Each structure stands twice: as structure tokens, then as C-alpha cells.
Amino acid sequence: MKPRNLKRIAFATSLGGLVTVSVAADLAPLPQPKFNTAMAEMGRFLFFDERLSGDAGLSCATCHNPQKGWSDGLPLSKGYPASEYFRNSPTLLNSGFKKRFMWDGRLDGADMGTLVRDMITEAHTMNMDGRLMQERLKQVPEYNAMWLKFRKDDINGMRVFNVVGEFVRSVNSKNAPIDRFLKGDQGALNGTQRAGYELFKGKAGCVACHNGPLGSDGNLHRTGVPENPAVTSEPLRHITMARYYATSGLPNYMMTHDDVGFQAISKNPKDKGKFATPSIRDLKYTAPYMHNGMLKTLDEVVDFYDKGGGSGAELKPLNLGDSEKRALVAFLESLSGDPVVVDKPKLPAYKVRAFGKN
Numbered sequence: 541m542k543p544r545n546l547k548r549i550a551f552a553t554s555l556g557g558l559v560t561v562s563v564a565a566d567l568a569p570l571p572q573p574k575f576n577t578a579m580a581e582m583g584r585f586l587f588f589d590e591r592l593s594g595d596a597g598l599s600c601a602t603c604h605n606p607q608k609g610w611s612d613g614l615p616l617s618k619g620y621p622a623s624e625y626f627r628n629s630p631t632l633l634n635s636g637f638k639k640r641f642m643w644d645g646r647l648d649g650a651d652m653g654t655l656v657r658d659m660i661t662e663a664h665t666m667n668m669d670g671r672l673m674q675e676r677l678k679q680v681p682e683y684n685a686m687w688l689k690f691r692k693d694d695i696n697g698m699r700v701f702n703v704v705g706e707f708v709r710s711v712n713s714k715n716a717p718i719d720r721f722l723k724g725d726q727g728a729l730n731g732t733q734r735a736g737y738e739l740f741k742g743k744a745g746c747v748a749c750h751n752g753p754l755g756s757d758g759n760l761h762r763t764g765v766p767e768n769p770a771v772t773s774e775p776l777r778h779i780t781m782a783r784y785y786a787t788s789g790l791p792n793y794m795m796t797h798d799d800v801g802f803q804a805i806s807k808n809p810k811d812k813g814k815f816a817t818p819s820i821r822d823l824k825y826t827a828p829y830m831h832n833g834m835l836k837t838l839d840e841v842v843d844f845y846d847k848g849g850g851s852g853a854e855l856k857p858l859n860l861g862d863s864e865k866r867a868l869v870a871f872l873e874s875l876s877g878d879p880v881v882v883d884k885p886k887l888p889a890y891k892v893r894a895f896g897k898n
């Protein structure tokens with residue numbers, strides 16, 4: 541095993557000391573999701589409800605569409621009307637298990653409520669005022685009834701974010717061949733896929749960053765994916781990026797025409813071009829790939845790594861043969877579960893509350 545595939549794990553002993561050991565990093569089976577069923581059920585309605593956006597024109601499902609792998613199938617995400625986004629819309633499958641959210645890793649994976657608040661209130665996604673959202677939802681009798689199944693108070697804006705988050709936590713893939721294999725069913729992967737797994741852990745070195753249940757170390761790395769030219773040539777995307785840099789406080793941001801990734805958060809020039817390692821589950825449904833959708837297929841992804849990534853990457857060329865590349869792609873496909881499709885529910889209508897109860 542190559543030393544870079546080792547990770548250090550600390551655990552407490554029964555005598556109170558702390559022991560650190562090095563173990564080989566590997567993929568792990570997907571755990572069972574934990575969520576509150578009544579909250580997730582209301583969250584399912586809110587996820588599809590356009591009234592959560594300022595102009596009542598788009599919902600979470602607009603950009604995280606269950607029919608499109610819980611993403612939108614586009615290289616770069618759309619935005620709130622009159623804006624376009626400068627990054628790819630990530631899949632929501634299994635995102636409850638993420639250690640960090642967003643391509644630049646700016647949000648803690650443990651804080652789903654904050655993430656949902658940002659999605660709903662940010663000018664470039666749903667551009668919604670939190671108080672307006674609260675008052676809109678209170679005038680839907682069915683939503684009040686759903687709320688009372690898990691809380692005794694009135695619908696409250698801040699808690700609505702957690703309700704949507706609870707639904708997101710419930711969106712998990714099932715029955716991926718890799719999980720059956722990792723649990724001991726040798727036949728779950730065919731010979732080509734097993735060869736691909738050996739390359740993944742060995743010669744190709746993927747497991748150094750892609751490990752754990754999601755195939756993500758939850759860290760930031762520079763792989764040198766080329767810039768998507770649309771971010772500079774399409775004014776609406778460029779405006780969103782500049783506004784994002786202005787908000788995050790990136791020094792001299794008007795001089796920056798690239799997506800600097802984690803640098804916008806840390807403000808450290810050494811972090812330019814670093815992005816969070818994404819999950820590599822369910823890739824079958826989530827093309828195109830990378831933070832800016834620049835790689836269209838898994839063949840392109842493997843070719844990219846074979847060349848040692850792009851400029852400035854912390855990677856080395858792999859010198860894989862054609863059959864090795866095919867095996868690696870076949871293995872990546874075995875990390876996809878059955879399609880997870882949730883249909884848009886029939887949304888309940890507004891009805892003004894009785895006098896004295898608004």
C-alpha cells in the first residue's frame with residue numbers, strides 16, 4: 541500500500557489514553573440515514589414548493605431535480621431570474637452524510653439548516669425574505685397541520701430551514717453494487733469492476749482523496765480542472781461571481797476572473813483553485829462533472845486524471861492503459877445505486893387564516 545493512502549485515526553483507550561494508528565483509507569458502505577419522519581414529510585412538500593422563492597417561480601427541485609439525479613444536468617447552474625450561477629449544481633443524493641457543503645467547502649456538513657437558509661435567502665438562488673416566507677406558509681392550512689405533527693408552536697421561519705433540511709437528509713441512494721461488495725458479496729462486482737477497484741486503491745491513487753462512505757475525504761484539493769469560459773464570457777455569470785467575491789471579502793476581487801475556489805473563503809492565495817472533494821456515488825445520474833461541469837463523461841474524468849490533472853494539480857500522471865481506464869470507469873459506475881425518484885406532490889393552496897389567528 542502506498543504511504544499516501546494511509547490516514548491517521550485517533551481513539552481513546554479504556555485506560556483514558558489516546559492511541560493513534562495508521563490505517564489504509566478505503567471506501568465504506570453507506571450508513572442508514574437518520575431523520576425525523578414527520579419533519580421530512582413536510583420538507584418534501586416545501587422542497588417542491590415555488591412559494592419558497594421570492595417570485596414564487598422556482599423551488600429547490602428547479603436546480604436539484606429528482607429526475608436529473610437531484611441536479612439539473614447543466615454544466616453551470618441557472619440562478620434566480622435575471623442571474624445565472626458560476627458553478628455546477630451538485631446532486632443532493634446522500635448529502636446528509638457530507639462533511640462540507642458547497643464546491644468551495646464553505647459550509648459545515650453538520651449544519652444543514654444554515655445551508656438551506658442560504659439557498660432560500662441568497663439573491664442568486666431563491667432570493668426570498670425569511671419573514672415573507674413564514675407569513676406565506678402560515679396561510680396554507682395543510683402546512684399548519686403538518687407542522688403540528690412535530691411542533692406545538694406556529695410555523696417559524698428559522699425552523700422551516702431545518703424542516704427542508706430534514707427532507708434532504710432522507711434522500712439517499714440504495715442498492716449500489718459497491719455496498720453489497722463491501723458487505724461481503726464478492727459477486728456484486730464483475731471482474732472488470734474488481735480490477736477497477738484495485739486500480740482505484742493502487743496505481744491510480746484515487747482512494748487518497750475519495751474514501752469513506754461517500755468516497756470523499758471532506759477536504760479541499762487542487763486538481764486543476766480548466767476554467768469554464770462561460771464564467772468570463774457570459775456577463776450574468778460573471779456578475780454573480782463578482783458579487784459572491786464582494787460578499788465573501790476576497791481582496792482585489794475585481795482583478796479575479798477565475799473561480800478561485802477555497803481562496804475566497806480562507807483569503808489565502810495558496811488556496812486558489814482548491815475545491816472540496818465531491819462524493820463519487822451515483823455518478824451515473826449526475827453528469828457533467830466537476831465544480832464547473834467541464835468534464836462531460838466518466839471517460840473524460842479518467843483521461844483527465846491519467847494526464848495528472850490540469851495546471852497546478854497536486855496529482856501525477858498515471859500512465860494507465862486503455863483497458864485499465866475502462867476498468868476504472870466500470871468501477872466508478874458500480875458506485876451508483878437505484879434511481880431515487882420522488883414526484884412533486886400536489887401542493888396545498890393558500891387560504892387566509894381566521895381573524896385573530898394570522
Ligand code: HEC
Pocket residue numbers: 587598599600601602603604617618619620625627628629630631632635638640641642643644655656659660664665666704705708
Ligand atoms: C437556482 C438554483 C438552485 C436552487 C433553487 C437551489 N439550489 Fe442548492 N445549490 C445550487 C448550487 C449552484 C449549489 C452549489 C453552490 C456552490 O458550490 O457555490 C447548491 C448547493 C446545495 C447543497 C450542497 C450540496 C453539496 O454537495 O455541497 C445543498 C444540500 C442544496 N444546494 C440544497 C438545496 C435546497 C434544499 C434548496 C431549496 C431550499 C436549494 N438547494 C435550492 C443551486 C440551487
Ligand code: HEC
Pocket residue numbers: 643740744745746747748749750760761762763764765815816817818819820823826828829830831832841842845846854855868872
Ligand atoms: C488529490 C485528491 C484527489 C485525487 C487523488 C483524486 N480526486 Fe477526484 N476529485 C477531487 C476533487 C477536489 C474534485 C473536485 C474538483 C473540481 O470540481 O474542480 C474531484 C472530482 C472528481 C469527480 C467528479 C465528481 C462530480 O460529481 O463532479 C470524479 C468522478 C472523480 N474525482 C474521480 C476520481 C478518480 C477516478 C480518481 C483517480 C484516478 C480521482 N478522482 C483522484 C480530488 C481528488
